[in-house]
Amino acid sequence: MELLKIGAIIDNEPLLNDHREEILSPADGHLVGHLYKSNIEDVKHAIDSAESAFYGTWQSFTLRERKKLLLRLYERILSKTDTYARLEAENTGRTIRQSTLMDVPVAVDHIHYFATEGQFKSKRRITHPDYPGTKGEVQYAPYGVVAAIAPWNVPFLMAVWKTIPALLAGNTVVLKPSLHTPATAYELVKDMVESGFPRGVVNLVIGSGREIGDELVSNRKVRMVSFTGSTKTGKEIMKTSASGVRKVVLELGGKSPTIVFDDCDLKKTVNGVLFSIFLHMGQICEAGSRLIIQNSIKDKFLSLLRRGIEAMKDGNPMDMETDIGAITTSDQLSKIRSMVERGTQEGSKIYYSKKLRNVPENGLFYPPTILDNVSTNMSVYREEIFGPVLSVIGFNTEREAIEIANDTRYGLAASVWTRNTAKARRVGSRIEAGTIWINQHHLPSAAAPRGGFKDSGVGRELGLEGLMEYTQTRHLFINDRGIEFDDIAPALVVSNQEFFEDL
Numbered sequence: 001m002e003l004l005k006i007g008a009i010i011d012n013e014p015l016l017n018d019h020r021e022e023i024l025s026p027a028d029g030h031l032v033g034h035l036y037k038s039n040i041e042d043v044k045h046a047i048d049s050a051e052s053a054f055y056g057t058w059q060s061f062t063l064r065e066r067k068k069l070l071l072r073l074y075e076r077i078l079s080k081t082d083t084y085a086r087l088e089a090e091n092t093g094r095t096i097r098q099s100t101l102m103d104v105p106v107a108v109d110h111i112h113y114f115a116t117e118g119q120f121k122s123k124r125r126i127t128h129p130d131y132p133g134t135k136g137e138v139q140y141a142p143y144g145v146v147a148a149i150a151p152w153n154v155p156f157l158m159a160v161w162k163t164i165p166a167l168l169a170g171n172t173v174v175l176k177p178s179l180h181t182p183a184t185a186y187e188l189v190k191d192m193v194e195s196g197f198p199r200g201v202v203n204l205v206i207g208s209g210r211e212i213g214d215e216l217v218s219n220r221k222v223r224m225v226s227f228t229g230s231t232k233t234g235k236e237i238m239k240t241s242a243s244g245v246r247k248v249v250l251e252l253g254g255k256s257p258t259i260v261f262d263d264c265d266l267k268k269t270v271n272g273v274l275f276s277i278f279l280h281m282g283q284i285c286e287a288g289s290r291l292i293i294q295n296s297i298k299d300k301f302l303s304l305l306r307r308g309i310e311a312m313k314d315g316n317p318m319d320m321e322t323d324i325g326a327i328t329t330s331d332q333l334s335k336i337r338s339m340v341e342r343g344t345q346e347g348s349k350i351y352y353s354k355k356l357r358n359v360p361e362n363g364l365f366y367p368p369t370i371l372d373n374v375s376t377n378m379s380v381y382r383e384e385i386f387g388p389v390l391s392v393i394g395f396n397t398e399r400e401a402i403e404i405a406n407d408t409r410y411g412l413a414a415s416v417w418t419r420n421t422a423k424a425r426r427v428g429s430r431i432e433a434g435t436i437w438i439n440q441h442h443l444p445s446a447a448a449p450r451g452g453f454k455d456s457g458v459g460r461e462l463g464l465e466g467l468m469e470y471t472q473t474r475h476l477f478i479n480d481r482g483i484e485f486d487d488i489a490p491a492l493v494v495s496n497q498e499f500f501e502d503l
């Protein structure tokens with residue numbers, strides 16, 4: 001395969017410079033290509049270009065015209081989904097089966113959703129009951145330049161979520177994917193250029209948060225920051241953004257529970273829990289990393305989970321049959337190792353950890369693992385591991401399950417597994433999290449707002465609520481017929497009637 005060359009795209013022009021770094025495959029360490037890092041001047045150039053595009057061209061595009069362009073982009077990407085799936089798998093180390101059957105089709109569907117959705121309007125009419133005879137128009141105006149910052153774990157979907165709604169709402173964008181996984185974001189922006197997006201409407205910069213992040217978040221021309229990543233970085237970004245009174249939307253970390261009742265459909269629930277934690281080897285913000293299980297079925301359930309893990313095939317992630325993907329970065333692999341070690345020192349027990357025998361040499365792999373004897377004060381219970389590690393804790397009553405589930409600083413997502421829908425709704429409505437799946441996990445709908453309670457974030461992404469985040473309201477108060485107050489108002493500031501008679 002040809003080596004990738006990934007650099008900034010500014011004003012619709014690719015920019016390759018001297019700051020070259022190798023991109024290695026997490027699955028076996030082979031050279032995938034090179035990336036060309038942007039510097040602060042490049043970031044400033046990208047922001048200037050986005051600002052000129054906002055005032056110069058993009059503002060004159062109607063909502064309909066913007067949707068038309070998005071639809072053209074959708075059609076283009078639809079014709080090359082295999083390319084995206086391969087790039088995503090090569091760059092992240094996830095299995096080609098998961099990128100082909102999940103990441104790419106979901107992202108493509110989401111582009112289609114926003115290109116065709118009909119709920120979002122750029123204005124609405126109101127009346128003012130307090131001023132009869134006047135009219136009002138509430139406009140949903142874009143912010144201008146949005147800095148969109150994405151994490152390394154689900155790069156294509158993140159690049160789509162960070163750009164498409166922002167553009168639909170009329171903003172221009174400077175996108176910064178993670179330095180570790182920029183391949184599909186680069187392809188997306190290239191495809192936007194090819195689809196006819198005007199110069200500067202979408203720009204891409206490549207670099208680490210430490211080197212170029214501050215400029216993106218503090219440049220006075222950036223009016224909104226849309227960030228997805230860790231809670232730690234989110235807090236820093238909120239602080240830096242405050243200097244410019246900038247709008248921020250933060251989609252942050254999670255420690256999501258899967259709550260399993262003894263009246264669940266056992267087969268579906270075992271499958272569901274395996275899916276919730278081992279999709280992309282747990283490197284997903286809403287991964288079901290805490291299994292909260294009714295004690296009456298705990299032993300049986302864990303032995304079924306173990307059988308599920310035993311059945312997972314290890315091998316080269318680029319083979320369609322392989323189930324176990326790589327860990328995307330060596331830092332992340334070290335973090336998983338040290339967190340599990342700390343967990344066992346704190347008293348949890350490895351119930352099962354798969355022996356990996358067929359993974360490629362020089363790959364970054366961690367075996368799917370179940371930790372039992374976990375209690376709520378342990379780090380493996382409280383902190384994001386972001387790997388294929390499931391922490392298990394038992395409960396007896398519904399109330400206890402809810403208390404354990406909410407005993408966390410995070411509040412991103414949860415799933416509830418039971419055949420009793422009334423109970424599931426009752427429990428789900430008391431979990432402090434932005435998304436609750438009932439007898440399901442992970443499935444992201446473009447129509448549904450997603451985001452975090454507590455330390456998992458502020459603001460929402462996707463759905464109408466997510467789109468509205470990219471707008472600010474402007475109220476036009478229209479007095480075109482003359483009203484009673486026209487006579488009252490002048491006398492409030494000038495009491496001398498002669499002045500009005502002389503006018």
Ligand code: NAD
Pocket residue numbers: 149150151152153154176177178179207208209210212213214216217228229230231232233234236237251252253254284285286384386412451452456457
């Ligand atoms: P991270 O916070 O380290 O980095 C995220 C992005 O921010 C990267 O592009 C990085 O380069 C950039 N960045 C880092 N420091 C910055 C700074 N000071 N200023 C500006 N940008 C900066 O996160 P990560 O390790 O890439 O991703 C994993 C995290 O993302 C996990 O915590 C995961 O839960 C979270 N995540 C959340 C969601 C969600 O929807 N809530 C989705 C995916 C991932």
